[in-house]
Amino acid sequence: MERFGRGEDGGPFRIRGAREVRGATRAFFSMRERVSRLIDQRSQLLAGVSHDLRTPLTRLKLQLALLPPSSEIEDAKRDLADMEETLEEYLAFAQGLGEEAPALIDVAAIASEVVADSARGGGDVTVEQSGDVSAPTRGRAIKRCLANLIDNAVAHGDKVRVTVKGEETAVFVSVDDNGPGIPEELYEDAFRPFSRLDATRSRNQKGVGLGLAIARDVARSHGGDIILSQSPLGGLRATLRLPRPA
Ligand SMILES: Nc1ncnc2c1ncn2[C@@H]1O[C@H](COP(=O)(O)OP(=O)(O)OP(=O)(O)O)[C@@H](O)[C@H]1O
Ligand SMILES: [Mg+2]
Structure with a gap:
């Protein structure tokens, strides 16, 4: 079950x-x-x-x-x-939502690929890692998940820090930005498909409103989740948690 x-x-x-x-x-x-x-x-x-x-x-x-x-x-x-x-x-x-077989994958390597793509756009985006960051995951799906989080961060801030941290029971990927952030009471709204919070407030004029919904779908299909919080950089912190079997 x-x-x-x-x-x-x-x-x-x-x-x-x-x-x-x-x-x-x-x-x-x-x-x-x-x-x-x-x-x-x-x-x-x-x-x-x-x-x-x-x-x-x-x-x-x-x-x-x-x-x-x-x-x-x-x-x-x-x-x-x-x-x-x-x-x-x-x-x-x-x-x-289609199928891709899970394999033991270096999550930091995927994060680095996505960051390299974003940094090519000229943004200040860096990635750091610590601990054992491998987890049984569907690589393509995780890449899409992280790309959505990092795209959002780059769209709202001009400084983005990605941290990949391996702990005993899970791998955590935090995406921090120095943008305006999201008020806590709107966190759940932001995850709803096609939801776009107050378009005038954000610099990100394009977008469908699916990014976070997709990211969460991917995380949950791996038994994990996406958690939003306030970033020490002043903007949003989006954290992907990927459990690792004991
Ligand atoms: N890093 C962030 N800082 C501030 N607001 C954010 C951030 N990430 C998302 N949001 C807010 O949450 C809303 C939903 O984000 P989501 O990624 O689901 O959709 P989108 O970025 O608008 O469109 P899409 O990702 O489909 O191109 C955004 O429209 C934006 O208002
Ligand atoms: Mg988005």
């Missing part, structure tokens, strides 16, 4: 015990099947819709490119680019 909660397929299970226990167990496994089916359908639906919208979108872009330039055309091009970005997010979200 614990493994199912983490999103792993436990495989077939032998039902035994007293009649009540067997009844409850049977009910649980039929629920497990229903939940798995729903997740599959959700992923397929999202991927399908995103995929089918891409072709007409590309056609529209080509048609716009052939029209004589004007400010209206430029606006329309920007709208199309936004739509395209949104679609990419949906697809990434749907794919995040």
